[in-house]
Amino acid sequence: MSCARPIRRPLAAAMALGLLLGTLPRASAGVPGESAYQAPHALPLLTAVRYFRAGQYAQAVTEAEWLLSGRLVPCQPRALLVLAASREAQGRYGEAREAYSQALALCTDPRLQQYVLEQMAQCDRGGPSRQQPAPPSAQLSAQRRADLARLEDAEAIETGSHFTVRSRNAELSRLVLEHAEGALIRVSQLILGQTEYPHSVEILIHATPADFAAASGDAGHSTGRFELIGQAGGYFRRVIHLTQLDAGGTFDAAMLDRVLPHELSHLVLTEFFGDAPCPLYLQEGLAMLAEYGEPTGRILLAGAAVATGQALPLEYLLTREACQADESALFYAQSRSLLSYLRDSMTQDQFHALLGQLRDGHPLGDALHRALAMPYDATLLARLETAWQAQAIAQAQILTALKEADGQAL
């Protein structure tokens, strides 16, 4: 009987893959597994990693599981990470989460711990997708909308962990409270990252636009507003004003879908910036990003403006402290488009780091360099503008094509 070490099936397959890819490390003495790598598990681990990188997740899983079976090293967090990443890539989020969880228990490197936690959260969300959740109003039947339009005599007050809601409709107070907590989670994830918003907010729902204007002092066309009111002793009272009915007297569903998350975003961002000045494009861009649903009109407007050479230049967008009435629609559309592009092009950590740097007063170029920890690039903003505008056009084109396919009017 030969004393030669048998070649395991996964490893043999790995050798074949290595030959195929031309990447497998050569064994120093021609004996499989006995390469110049230090630890005995190094070659199979690296083989698993290479399978993972080649998109051959099943083979990566086999290799990692073989390593974890204890034949070389009893238990390795690094093999668990390959297993977890491969499972995640296969869309087997439950198993991936389990492997990440085991790796976390063995992991001592803070950088890796943070990474594993993020991956676990991603598995919990069911993947990296940033698909928009359905707007709250989509769940409201016509009857429910009619009920929500009712005005009762007594004020109905509902209190939750962050909000106190007052309106003249008990059902509406309950509904807004429920969605306010959900909106706060969205806004906090967007702006604060893993930090929880620590304050309590009053939500005052005024019956009509006239009531809203009288109470909030906002005589414009808006139907929502936030206030941060300084009180004795250094305390602040946080208030969001909303409007129950539209001008026609029906329930204003935009209150739930757009106005509430929009104003909440303003409130959270204002507190996040504290005394530091917050650029207008950031305030409005983030607030619109917090709203539910895809703002088709704004996406089309931004895309069309870029395509026809009428877009506001990035430098102009970044430095506006107020916008002219004739360009406000475009300014808002482009601000949202820019923030959406930035958020989607960066990891959550990078995006939050970016907001932190902007809060510290760094201009966007510097803030991006810092948030991304990238070497200095004098052309960064110009290249960003080009890439973002290309994306704005592409988005508008896709949206147009989808609408045409659906036979909808543009």
Added chain:
Amino acid sequence: MPIPKTAWVLAVVLTALTVARADRIFLTDGRVLTGQATVGPTEVRIDTAYGTIRFPRHMVERVEAVDTPQQQLSQRLTENDRNDPNALYVVARWADAQGLAEEAQQLYREVLALDSHHAQAREALGYLRVEGQWVELETGLALLRARLAGGALSEADPTVEPWLAELTRLARQPSQRLAVRELRALWLVRQGKLPAAGAALAELAREAQGLPAFRLATLAGIITENSDGMYVLTEPYPPQASLLGAEPGRAYPPGPAPLTEPIVLQAALRDRARGVLEQARAHIGAGQAVERTDRPGADEAYRQALASLDRADALVPEIARSYRIEVIRRQVALLRRDVEAQAALFDAEMATLGKQELSPQAYTYKLGRMVRYLSTARETLDRILGLSGPFTRELVLEIRWAELDRQRIDAMLTTLRQELHELR
């Protein structure tokens, strides 16, 4: 055998007349030395390329004047066809052997002017052949470095070993040798020979100094800590790829990755640089906190911040630029306070000028103090300009203000010095 007296006189005269010429000294024991001889009353001194030797007169049989190597070279060039690259190459080799390095280099270049493919002349000038092209050592180094970093070389690429061997042969400066050895270590990483690579890099780090040593030690640390060849990327790399609209697949996605791929090693180095930037940020914060209460403490914190930023840049060039500008801006603000303080002292003297009864001596002292305050302020402005100089685009205001203030101070100094001169 003793030298005849007339020969001695002749030798002395010859020596005096032909200072630049070489002499050949024949010793009584049969040795012959070449150099520049100085014949004294009791001894003969010979200056050679290796040092000076003195011989007592009785040990010297005779001294003969000979042609210098330069003269011999001229002779050889006259005798050979200067349009024949091979003949010229032979002369160049001879010059090289005689220690006429500069002349030899010039001749090798002449050979190349006649025949740009003359391999021996190319090699003698330190060229190496890369993919059919002759390139200089630094270019060869840069090319191999770029190929390795760009992932263009597979771990079994047969061209790398000969390339490295050529670079090793041609590298003469210590920095060049270090660079070649670093490339060799990185090639070991690419081949998956991580323990050997880690050991080589650690050894290089011990031999190198300053920031290169830090960089090499960091590389060695990354390899040692990930000796199984796996590194976990926690975010896509390069980090800006997605932001700048790179095609899908151009950015390396997060997750476990083989350290043998150069882009992964670069990402690991970037992660380390980020850690160093965090240290710098902590120093900046510490300096900022004590700017008004502990000026030396703030200065020290900013000095440490800049040192950290230098280290970060050593790992990833130019990664620290915006932080560096921030520190310099803060340092400039502190220095401007110093300028203001000197200006206040000057203003206080100025305010009493012409309002006090002063003796000529007291008046002279007063002007002297004013000159001193202005000179100190001017020196501080020079420091501001020195600090801001590399960042003319970002520190426009700082630079412009300092320049304007310096002009004003110069004008005032001229007036004060004229006044002092007249007083004296």
